[in-house]
Amino acid sequence: MRRLIPINTTIPPSPSPSPSPLTDFNSIPGGPFLFPPIPILDSAFDITTLSLIASLILLSLLSLSFIFYLRLKSRTSHHLQNFNSLWSVRLLFVLFIFIWSLTETLRLPFFRRRFLYPFLPKFTLPQQSSLCKTHIILSLGFLQPGFLTTLLFLLDASIKKRNPFCPIGVIFLSCTPATILQTFFVFFEPLKSRLPDCFYASSVLSIDYFDNKILLCRFPLFSTIVFAAFGIVYSMVFLFSYWRVVSLVINKATRMRIHALAFSVLICLSIQVFFLALSSFFSAESPVYGGVMLGMFLSVLCCAAVGEGILVIRPIADALAAGGDCCQWRPGVRSLQPVEEGRREVMVEGSQ
Template sequence: MFFIAPLSFLDPATFDLTTISFIVIILLLSLLSLSFIFHLHLKSRTSHHLQRFNSLWTVRFLLVAFIASWALNELLRLSFFRRRYLYPFLPSLTSLHQSTLCQLHALFSLGLFQPCFLITLLYLINASAKNRTPHDYGPIAFLLLVSMPIFFLHLFIVFYTPFKDELPPAFNQSYLVIQDGFDNATVLCAYPLLSSIAFSGFGIGYMLCFLFSCWKVASMVINKSLRIRVYALAFTIIISLPSQVIFLGLSGLWRPDEPAYSVAALVVFLCTFLCAAAGEVILVIVPIADSLAAGGVSRWTGEPLKMLGDG
């Protein structure tokens, strides 16, 4: 009897509601970030000192856009959201359609939006160590080009299910259909283990590049507050990204209808949430707020400010 009450927290709807709450938070943070980006962009037109800091406004916009897209894409994974909010407006949403939504979620989450915002975040870190100011739209083409290989790899894994007959179902399974009744079925989304392995490979390579870039930027930064921001961002990434990779692998041990899988999926989501929130706060909101408050000029030297993420 003592253990009955705690088990209620393992209800799948509880995990879905928790995920939705954090999705709302990251979307609000993204809106705040966009307001800072566009405010700086407009103000830089009349302020010469802010123009250099505004040079990467398109890259910051891309970072926020990828994060917001990742958050919205996470809604597709939640059976509670599909049943409660999509089905009333789309009553023709069959199990087959929901299965396709799960496949799209797996493709865009691990194959596009998260790799893209992580690569964009790394680009902003590297831009802090350079003195030259890049063109507005050149970085966008570069970032999209770099992101394409992992996207096409996940596209092949999710929709063409390689080695389907040779491997256990978990390696290719992006959804599970549970028949609740004669005409009623619940579709649960899953992370294909092959997609998790592909993302793990990306994560290992990314971590090496990220740590090198943070070390390079930290060695150049004299300002103590900027150094703290670099360390805070590095600490968040090196804790969250490996944890996500570990729990992505562990999720393959259970079926999507098991409570343990829901716990693993929630941890995977929260790890990505922390990376996204840290990126928006440290590389967008705080440096733009500092630049606007100081007018883009150092109060001590009279020179243009050098901010984290400034090209």
């Protein structure tokens, strides 16, 4: 049984002559490049999460290929230029999700133990603590608010004319309050002496059978409260934009896509906040905590995957299909009617 010790603001550095936490692990036959024959229970959730992260990364790479392919096609096809007006915003949306997927690996002890520590110098306990805090700020303070705000803009741009380059600054600016608040509560830890550890503890020290020390990242309750406040404001704005778009859409298939997007965003966001709050009341090494964190990750993954499918892949596929139909006119004769019919089939396009 491992012993768990809450991490305070100041962590004394471990003595330099102490053995590396990887000494016993690397002594396993096969070296650090092979997985253990039977993964232990506390790594099972990490392995599952890594598999889901790999799936989301592949979906993001597919979305990026769609974006760049349409970008290249629009240079030679005049009728695709209007469909490609929001390519930079879609690119930012996919990059937010892609980077968030990569940062999620930083909080997994299995990933750090197997893929980081064999190739990087050993992290001290203060460095591991800073890594956990940085992950919280990036995840809940910048990347998730960033891709949710970009998703909202792509939905709202379907009924408005927008400059595709101006909103990028607005999106980054909208993430600033959440980033500042997360940084304040994570690094400065207000009211620390008056509140329980669950309000500000971003990591827990774990000591295994061999007295090897590693920090387990967790989400403090203050960070959950800040993200929940962002989620409430975001949900109200999203519902307003959702009803406006639905009231103007005539195509039945497009309406179903919008309903699916709204359902996934609102439900998944609520589930994520619930799991984040629930995780503060369980030990970081208990199987229940691992299941709660896996459920939290699944809720964000569902929202991101549905967003990429509905706002990136499907609109671009429809634009390319409509563009193919628009090409079927005689040389020297230009007709805008096929282009307008194609635009109505695409859910989210800008500058229409």
